[in-house]
Amino acid sequence: MLPPRRPLPLLKNQTLSLGALCLSLVYLLSACAQMPPETTTNEETEPSAREQHRDEGAAAAGEDAARSFPIDTFYTLLVAEVAGIREQYDVALANYYHQAEVTKDAGVAARATRIARFLNARQAALRSAQLWAELEPDNADAQLALTAELTLSGEFLEAMKHAERALALGGKAPMQSLAATAIGHQQLDEQLRAEFARLAEVYPNNDEVVMAYAMVLRDAKQYRRALALVRHIQEQHPEQIDAPLLQSHLLVDLDRRNEAIQLLENLVKIYPEETRLRLQYARLLIREDLNLARQQFAELVKQRPEDGNLILSLALIHYETNQLGEAKPLLDRLLELKQHESAAHFYLGGLAQKRGDNDTAAVHFQQVQPGNDYVEAITKGTKLLAASGKHRENSLWFAKLRERHPGQVEHFFLMEVELLRRNGEPQMALQVANQAISKLNNSGRLMYSRALLNDQLGNAAAFEKDLRTLLERDPDNATVLNALGYKLIDDETRRQEALQLISRALELEPEDPAIIDSMGWVQYRLGNYRDAEKYLRKALEKLPDHEISAHLGEVLWVQGDREAALKVWNDGLAANPESKIIPAAMKRLQIKETLEQHVSDN
Structure with a gap:
């Protein structure tokens, strides 16, 4: 998608301007059209009135120091400018990038760099910035542009060289950005750390440089050294907001969370409109005082009512504290803004589910897109529909x-x-x-x-x-062998076949409690009570399952150990009060015993 309609970025002190291009092109075209035949008059050596007028126009356009270009170059650059006005940015970039390579002109290279960065065309931006810096090595803007592009491309050591060059030329190099990107890429090796340390020694009073080094120290878990640097920066630059922000992070790293909260609380009072400070304060409060955190996020949303991240954070706090009425309009607002729409649908689905409106909940869950909440939304939504x-x-x-x-x-x-x-x-x-x-x-x-x-x-x-x-397809599938063998136990004529299947499964998976249980059960049905008890006790030790408890209790019961059987059953019911298998076994055996006693008495 193309960027919104806006002019292409302008150059500072550029040697080539659109006005000069137009003026020069008009002059050249008119000169070609009206060029007189060769003559030996003094017109060859003395400037004409028209030429003097041309020179004055060029000077007024800022072109008194501009170099002359072939007509094709002027035309190509004019096409580029017109393309930019018409939002044909790819054409503008292609023309400027090509002419930068052809002309080796610093102004054209600078223009190409800015257009490429404007379009986020990283490869073209890097090459143009390299050319610009080569052509104007003493231009701080060129060095800074190249620093930024090298940072984005992950060439951090090379970026450091040009950052240092920009600093030497009086520029404000983006050292914190460079450090943060390197840390984020996990490429902050010892050589790069040493470079940050060296620059901090060379520029001890440059807050940007020293802050970057403090970030590097924090990444290396040298929290106390980093904290000392940050406090030094605060003394020198009390208006600097980045320093106390980093200080709060370091205090948390040092398990001094309360100090960090107190620091941020004081700063928020001093700088109530500084969003970054309040946001860090609110985040720390989430674990300590959810109500106070909610107040801070509410203030942040007032300050930045279009910020979906802040709106979502406040909505989630309301959601977690069961303030459903406050959460819903915030989530609806996210849908209006078309920000965090999946998260909004997910939590709106949760709100509807809590209200018992399962149909609405399912509608919201279905609109969650692949991402963090996607699988859970499908699971919840389909369960709700199935239950309904x-x-x-x-x-x-x-x-x-x-x-x-x-x-x-x-x-x-x-x-x-x-x-x-x-x-x-x-x-x-x-x-x-x-x-x-x-x-x-x-x-x-x-x-x-x-x-x-x-x-x-x-x-x-x-x-x-x-x-x-x-x-x-798979003769050694222990799960299938066990399932079939267990089923065949019920058929008295196929119990030996069941024993063979379960024995093979147990050979393949000797520690599987489900298969051990099956072996105990088939032994019981074959009348081998001692073997059955041994297997079932082993299975229950590995997996306290109510079905295994039912089996073991039955084996103990038929052997006459009623007390032990009742204990196994009661323990199984305590672990699984909803079990239907254990009560069924108890009832069946007690009825059987009563019938046997009745037959014996008669």
Whole structure:
């Protein structure tokens, strides 16, 4: 997208101006059109009135020191200027960049540099700045421009050289920016640190240089040395805002958070309109006093009502403190400003969910785009729709997700199947699983999921068929071996087959508590109570699960150790009060015992 309509940047003290270009071009064209035949009169040596007028016009345009260019160069540069006025910035840059290389003129190179930087054309800006600095090595602006471009390109040592040259010429080199960029790129090696230290010694009274070195020291975790430098800067330059800001960070680094807060509180009173100070103060308060932090962010939003970052921060504080009425208009404002729209939709969805308006919540969650909250928004939104029975809406959402993320098709099918299963729709889940497998017939995860659905629906043959297919593809899949073996335990005629499958799974995964539990259970059903107890105790040690507790309790009960069985069951219920498996086992065994006793008595 092109930048908004605005003029191209002007040069300071440039040797080439648009007015001079026009004047020179007009003169040259008229001279070519009216050029007299060769003569030997004194017109060759004495300036004409027209020439004198031309010279006066050039001087008025600031061109008395400008060099002469060929007509093609003048024309190309005029085209560049007109292109800039017409917002054809790429044409303007191309012409200036080319003529800078051709003419080796400092003014043209400077103009090309500024246009390239204006357009964020980094490669052209770097090359033009290098040419400008070569042509005008004693121009501080040229050195500063090259410093900036070298910094952006990650050539930090080279940038330091030109920064030092700019300082020597009286320029204010962006040393803090250079240090911050180098630290951000994690390229602040010992050689670069040494250069910052050397410059700080050469320019001990230059706050920009010394501040940059303090930043470097902080990065090296030399907090006390950095703090001493910062305080020195504050003494020399009490109006400098960067120094106390860095001081607050260093105090936090030194676990002197209260001092940092007190420092910023005092500074905010002195400089109430200084946003950076108040923002740092507000951020520190978030962990200490959320109510006071909210007040500071509210003031920041008043000062900068269009700043989406500040609005979002204040909205989140309201959200976290359950001030939902205050959070909503701020989040709505973000949508109006078209800033942080995904975050706004995510938290508006959360607000709607808290109000019990699940439909509105789902609408907001669906508008969250890929980013920090994306996965959570999908998870929350689809769960809400599934819980509300809005399965068609969920199906459409999952279809869009699969289309948007072709590499995650299997994942989203599995999510949809699982949500339907958990919300009491196994038949619908099976239909989706069948649809998914028709598209992704090599997906073992989908086939395994379908097998479990068929088991839930009582389709034993379909369950076994899918698991057998998976074992044909991967005979050493311990999970599938265990699942099939565990299912076959219920069939008295196939328990030896079950034992073989589970034994193979245990060989592959000897420490898996689920497989150990299966081995204990098959041993129990085969009548091997001692072996069963050994395996089940081991499984329960590894995984305190209510199903394992139910199995172990049953084994202990049938062996006559009722007290131990009751303890295992009670412990299992304490860990999982919602368990239905343990009460079912207890009830079944007690009924069985009562019946056996009744038969014995009669």
